[in-house]
Amino acid sequence: MNIVNRIQLILLALAYASSAFSPQFNKISFPKTGFSHLSEESCECPINGSEDHVVSVRVKDVKIFVRDCFHPGSGHGHSIAIGISGLNDSLPRRGVYFNTSTTGWRTLRQFNDGGLPWLLDVDGNGESEVIIWESFSDTKYYTNGTNGLVPYVYKYAKGSLRLDKHLTSVMIGEVLKNYQITINEQQKQMGKNWTDKTLYERLVKQLKDKQKEYSRKK
Numbered sequence: 001m002n003i004v005n006r007i008q009l010i011l012l013a014l015a016y017a018s019s020a021f022s023p024q025f026n027k028i029s030f031p032k033t034g035f036s037h038l039s040e041e042s043c044e045c046p047i048n049g050s051e052d053h054v055v056s057v058r059v060k061d062v063k064i065f066v067r068d069c070f071h072p073g074s075g076h077g078h079s080i081a082i083g084i085s086g087l088n089d090s091l092p093r094r095g096v097y098f099n100t101s102t103t104g105w106r107t108l109r110q111f112n113d114g115g116l117p118w119l120l121d122v123d124g125n126g127e128s129e130v131i132i133w134e135s136f137s138d139t140k141y142y143t144n145g146t147n148g149l150v151p152y153v154y155k156y157a158k159g160s161l162r163l164d165k166h167l168t169s170v171m172i173g174e175v176l177k178n179y180q181i182t183i184n185e186q187q188k189q190m191g192k193n194w195t196d197k198t199l200y201e202r203l204v205k206q207l208k209d210k211q212k213e214y215s216r217k218k
Contacts, residue, residue, distance in 0.1 A: 021136045021206060022150040028161040030084055030094050038098035045069035045081040046117040050117055051090055057119050059089060059156045065092045066118040066130065076103040080118070082130060082161070104135040104149025106177065107203060110180045122153055122167045130154040131171065138202045148203035150210065151175060165214035172211040179204055 029036070037043055047054055047067050056065045062084045069079040077098050083092025102116065111117075132154065135147040148187040151171040154161035179200065186194050 002113060021210060024134065026163045028096055028154065030096065030159055033094055035095045035097055038096050041099055043079045043097040047081050047083050047092055047095055051110040055071060055119050056117060059127045061087065063087055063089065064130065070099060076105060077101050089122045100132060101135045102133050104147040106145055107147065108149045108178060111178050122170055129167060136206065138199055138200060146199055149175065149207060150207065169211045169214040172207055176204065176207055
């Protein structure tokens with residue numbers, strides 16, 4: 001990735017985080033053939049069988065593939081590929097590319113003792129949902145270092161992914177648990193010298209408000 005694209009991703013991260021606290025997508029429709037680009041910026045992240053960071057699961061009558069192309073740097077940018085295929089295919093035949101940012105990882109710092117999952121069985125029914133991670137502003141400071149992190153959960157049906165607000169509220173609950181772990185650790189380590197208490201209070205409040213909003217809308 002050249003320097004121009006890196007700068008674009010940093011600016012994109014700031015734009016995503018400083019916009020309204022809402023998902024990029026309510027619905028992702030897969031093209032009939034090939035891969036389509038959902039972001040205006042460069043976002044290609046091909047899946048052709050030889051890449052790292054590709055995960056796949058069977059959901060209903062298709063196989064879903066997700067590849068995370070992480071771009072190191074202050075923008076914490078990701079180009080994501082989501083593809084689908086028949087159950088017996090080894091590679092996706094169609095799908096989408098888009099960009100997102102996880103600058104909020106700097107405040108979250110952990111998620112269930114591992115990295116961020118892009119596929120996860122949130123409702124425990126034996127089929128994974130797609131998780132799209134996005135950053136959001138703390139409402140006071142518009143900087144990458146003070147952003148929060150939120151997961152949006154999508155269920156596959158009839159050739160598309162649709163935002164599931166109820167399951168998103170469940171996942172936000174998991175993120176809140178991990179934020180509390182980070183808060184407890186920081187308070188223990190820093191004591192009275194910890195200066196980010198009000199920042200975390202703002203981030204947690206926004207997550208709780210979104211969780212409450214989405215728990216009412218299934």
